[in-house]
Amino acid sequence: MKLFFPTMFSGSDWLNDVLMDIDNNGTIKSLLSESKSSNADEIIDGTCLPGMPNLHSHAFQRAMAGLTEIASSGGSNFWTWQRVMYDFLTKLLPEDVEAIASQLYMEMLKGGFTSVAEFHYLHNDKNGNQFDNPSEMSDRIFAAANNTGIGLTHLPVLYAHGGFGALTPQKGQKRFLQTISQFQLLLETLYNRYGSDGQRKIGMALHSLRAVSPEMIKDAVTLMSKAPIHIHIAEQKKEVDQCIEWSGQRPVEWLLENINVNKRWCLIHATHMNNKEINALANTHAIVGLCPTTEANLGDGIFPLEKFMLKKGKIGVGSDSNTSVDVAEELRLLEYGQRLSQQRRNIGAIENNTSTGETLFKASLAGGSQALDQPIGMLTPGRRADFIVLNNKHPVLFGRRGSAIIDSWIFTGGRELISDVFVAGQHLIKNHRHIRQENIERRYHSTIKSLAN
Ligand code: ZN
Numbered sequence: 001m002k003l004f005f006p007t008m009f010s011g012s013d014w015l016n017d018v019l020m021d022i023d024n025n026g027t028i029k030s031l032l033s034e035s036k037s038s039n040a041d042e043i044i045d046g047t048c049l050p051g052m053p054n055l056h057s058h059a060f061q062r063a064m065a066g067l068t069e070i071a072s073s074g075g076s077n078f079w080t081w082q083r084v085m086y087d088f089l090t091k092l093l094p095e096d097v098e099a100i101a102s103q104l105y106m107e108m109l110k111g112g113f114t115s116v117a118e119f120h121y122l123h124n125d126k127n128g129n130q131f132d133n134p135s136e137m138s139d140r141i142f143a144a145a146n147n148t149g150i151g152l153t154h155l156p157v158l159y160a161h162g163g164f165g166a167l168t169p170q171k172g173q174k175r176f177l178q179t180i181s182q183f184q185l186l187l188e189t190l191y192n193r194y195g196s197d198g199q200r201k202i203g204m205a206l207h208s209l210r211a212v213s214p215e216m217i218k219d220a221v222t223l224m225s226k227a228p229i230h231i232h233i234a235e236q237k238k239e240v241d242q243c244i245e246w247s248g249q250r251p252v253e254w255l256l257e258n259i260n261v262n263k264r265w266c267l268i269h270a271t272h273m274n275n276k277e278i279n280a281l282a283n284t285h286a287i288v289g290l291c292p293t294t295e296a297n298l299g300d301g302i303f304p305l306e307k308f309m310l311k312k313g314k315i316g317v318g319s320d321s322n323t324s325v326d327v328a329e330e331l332r333l334l335e336y337g338q339r340l341s342q343q344r345r346n347i348g349a350i351e352n353n354t355s356t357g358e359t360l361f362k363a364s365l366a367g368g369s370q371a372l373d374q375p376i377g378m379l380t381p382g383r384r385a386d387f388i389v390l391n392n393k394h395p396v397l398f399g400r401r402g403s404a405i406i407d408s409w410i411f412t413g414g415r416e417l418i419s420d421v422f423v424a425g426q427h428l429i430k431n432h433r434h435i436r437q438e439n440i441e442r443r444y445h446s447t448i449k450s451l452a453n
Helices: 059-064 078-088 094-111 136-148 180-194 214-221 237-247 251-258 275-284 292-297 305-310 327-342 356-372 403-411 437-452
Strands: 002-009 014-022 028-032 047-050 052-057 113-120 151-158 200-202 204-206 229-232 265-268 287-290 314-317 387-390 418-423 426-430
Touching: 002 403, 052 094, 052 265, 052 287, 052 314, 052 356, 059 078, 059 094, 059 437, 094 113, 094 136, 094 418, 094 426, 094 437, 113 136, 113 356, 113 418, 136 151, 136 180, 136 437, 151 180, 151 356, 180 200, 180 214, 204 214, 237 251, 251 275, 275 305, 287 356, 292 327, 305 314, 305 327, 314 327, 314 356, 327 356, 327 403, 356 403
Parallel strands: 002 047, 052 113, 113 151, 151 200, 151 204, 204 229, 229 265, 265 287, 287 314
Antiparallel strands: 002 014, 014 028, 047 387, 387 418, 418 426
16 A cells, blocks of 8 residues: 655654555555655645654553542542542443443544553453463454554553562552462463464563562563563652662662663663763663653652663653543653743753754654554554554644644644554544544443443
């Protein structure tokens, strides 16, 4: 299939009059600029950009977005939010998770995310028992990816304890808990079932240093030799203090000194780091997974973006609790948090005379692709044809050229500027609507209704 684009950002360069040839597997065969539209099967009007990999999502949390904004008497914080989340889980059935994830992944496509790393820790039934099918809940995530067409890196999460020092888990954590042999069985089941599917990838995650002991981390990383490994690392100040109390070290410091962290790793919310940790983490080539809207919603703190990027540290973005599902909003808030705390502008641009939006967009495409371990994030031969199309007729984009298109989308527009989305060459969002939107919405509505009862 040959598509023609008047304007494209490939992930590194701005190109005009581009002819993209896509093979039957959805991989880009060739890309030629200064071409003629008469050679194309279809002309795609608008500006074409690579789709963003979403490197961190907990799909089920989408259904509780907006329900946690009531102040509680003892003070609202991350830990009171966590208790609401545990309560929400007392009801969810496997089919609910599939319906919620399908609706969410459709929203992600519309928001500019063309693939997602699902950090999946909801393994057990309502009573905390294992399902007969060890991959029951994971299967629902794969089904949601199939229903919507989004690219998926599935990350089953090892979760065993209730706090640093292998504390006994709380009641609300019973749906997450696994032994290392149950975790191994889940990974093997998933490999057998989905291992050869090109658009899907299986990695693993360790919930956090709170939930997995050092011995378990060491055992878990031997279960896979190449796949990506993600971990929540230093989201809250209280977590840092508890880690110091437990080990004498800060979370990032502990991880880097005790585990061989390399570019397979993605550290979610490396929010709280000192200068020594920033330098050491940048040197590992691991990705830092930032989720600005969730980090703001939960009151986590502000990541030291400039220091980390000046050390050539690698970043990507995710939607985490899925309160918001919008690439532009994540990147905008990432930059605005820096501006508000430092009272300066264009901090993410790093170099003078460089676009802030384009710099953050490019960095997140590259970091996200590495974290998902998929051939995405750049429109170039050999990579998957995952891309979004911005509506050039929208007033926000009138007369904009080059980097100003990305800056205008991120800082002035948002997801409403995205008219069309393709994954592996498949036209999934056509003029703002998903090709299976009615079905997906109908199932989501009935799940939300049943959860309200
Ligand atoms: Zn998370």
